[in-house]
Amino acid sequence: MEKIEMQEKAVRLWFDMWLRREDLGIRALFAEDAVYVESWGPEYHGVEKIAHWFLEWNTRGTVLRWDIKQFFHRGDETAVEWFFQYRMEETAAAAFDGMTLIRWTKEGKIAFLKEFGCNICTYDPYQDGPVPKFRDESAPWL
Numbered sequence: 375m376e377k378i379e380m381q382e383k384a385v386r387l388w389f390d391m392w393l394r395r396e397d398l399g400i401r402a403l404f405a406e407d408a409v410y411v412e413s414w415g416p417e418y419h420g421v422e423k424i425a426h427w428f429l430e431w432n433t434r435g436t437v438l439r440w441d442i443k444q445f446f447h448r449g450d451e452t453a454v455e456w457f458f459q460y461r462m463e464e465t466a467a468a469a470f471d472g473m474t475l476i477r478w479t480k481e482g483k484i485a486f487l488k489e490f491g492c493n494i495c496t497y498d499p500y501q502d503g504p505v506p507k508f509r510d511e512s513a514p515w516l
Contacts, residue, residue, distance in 0.1 A: 392437040405483040413491035435462045
């Protein structure tokens with residue numbers, strides 16, 4: 375299997391783990407000293423911490439959708455554009471668009487993964503004229 379196909383298969387497996395709420399091989403997917411940075415700030419160092427976070431998070435939340443829109447590849451890096459929808463405990467579902475930047479090891483494992491989020495409720499603050507009118511709201515995942 376070609377390197378890019380293997381990388382995309384690995385990303386799809388990671389997303390599928392969240393959708394299924396099941397560890398289908400986290401330790402095979404991430405390097406021992408991998409770093410994972412969530413879009414809203416938490417950072418996990420090492421595959422054991424990543425595995426712990428995955429299992430613990432799934433006791434309080436559910437990923438409803440994690441749709442891949444497209445991949446970009448350059449050297450040992452991959453960027454993934456996606457749509458993410460989730461629910462925490464008994465709260466209403468929330469969703470946002472995002473990107474993930476991944477750096478791979480020579481062995482094909484994830485060495486570094488950083489997520490970026492984007493509010494899906496976009497608007498034109500100049501719709502009514504030259505003075506911007508911004509909504510008084512924060513991103514639902516922050």
